[in-house]
Amino acid sequence: MTRAPIAVALDAPDLETAARWAALVTPHVSTVKVGLELYLRYGPDVIASVRGASGVRVFLDLKLHDIPNTVAAATRAVARLKPAILTVHAAGGPAMVKAAVEAAPGIQVAAVTVLTSLSDADLAKIGLQGPPEDAVRRLAALAVGAGAQALVCSPQEVTAVRAEVGPGVTLITPGVRPVGSAVQDQARVATPERALADGADLLVIGRPITGATDPGAAAAALAAALRRTLPES
Numbered sequence: 369m370t371r372a373p374i375a376v377a378l379d380a381p382d383l384e385t386a387a388r389w390a391a392l393v394t395p396h397v398s399t400v401k402v403g404l405e406l407y408l409r410y411g412p413d414v415i416a417s418v419r420g421a422s423g424v425r426v427f428l429d430l431k432l433h434d435i436p437n438t439v440a441a442a443t444r445a446v447a448r449l450k451p452a453i454l455t456v457h458a459a460g461g462p463a464m465v466k467a468a469v470e471a472a473p474g475i476q477v478a479a480v481t482v483l484t485s486l487s488d489a490d491l492a493k494i495g496l497q498g499p500p501e502d503a504v505r506r507l508a509a510l511a512v513g514a515g516a517q518a519l520v521c522s523p524q525e526v527t528a529v530r531a532e533v534g535p536g537v538t539l540i541t542p543g544v545r546p547v548g549s550a551v552q553d554q555a556r557v558a559t560p561e562r563a564l565a566d567g568a569d570l571l572v573i574g575r576p577i578t579g580a581t582d583p584g585a586a587a588a589a590l591a592a593a594l595r596r597t598l599p600e601s
């Protein structure tokens with residue numbers, strides 16, 4: 369059976385927990401995501417630990433954001449770990465996104481548009497007036513123009529971003545919350561079914577899975593729900 373297009377965010381306090389979560393969810397999902405918390409604590413070794421014997425795709429979410437020369441060097445430094453996906457901030461500008469893409473042949477560079485934790489009011493405070501969708505579309509076009517093959521946006525903007533960049537770009541959506549989810553600290557959210565129906569290619573889901581008593585069962589249930597949304601997947 370095809371694994372569900374979910375990247376489980378392994379935002380764990382220690383390596384043992386992350387590796388355990390990865391082993392539990394890997395039969396059900398296509399990807400696991402390593403972020404700043406784990407990478408800054410354990411460094412490159414964390415990738416092999418969560419990849420384990422299954423060889424699951426690893427999404428390295430470092431959200432690089434610096435001058436192009438520094439981002440290119442940082443990208444080369446992590447490229448040897450062979451993550452399937454690496455994040456950079458689109459707000460770093462076209463030269464920075466291009467530098468990352470050129471430094472990492474074989475790795476999908478995903479440009480983060482506007483963080484899903486930011487609301488309209490937050491964006492106004494950092495000088496981005498207007499609906500988040502406007503900034504997301506602008507950053508999406510910038511990043512794809514610079515060579516990014518993937519974008520990170522909230523599920524609320526998937527339809528607009530798809531219209532902006534066309535069918536060939538992978539759209540990755542965090543801010544995914546199943547109905548009744550207790551974790552509500554993201555500003556721009558939608559259910560997994562809605563995100564997928566709107567055209568997202570990969571759903572990033574963390575605490576709704578990893579906070580469950582049985583993360584493996586939670587991942588299996590979400591995967592089954594998504595199969596009902598897209599029966600052919």
Ligand SMILES: O=C(O)c1cc(=O)[nH]c(=O)n1[C@@H]1O[C@H](COP(=O)(O)O)[C@@H](O)[C@H]1O
Pocket residue numbers: 377379403429455480482483484485520521542543544554572573574575576
């Ligand atoms: O790049 C990301 O993965 C990301 C971008 C974004 O805009 N919002 C966002 O929440 N994320 C990540 O997605 C994950 C969401 O986790 P949960 O909120 O627990 O589902 C976290 O690991 C975040 O770092």
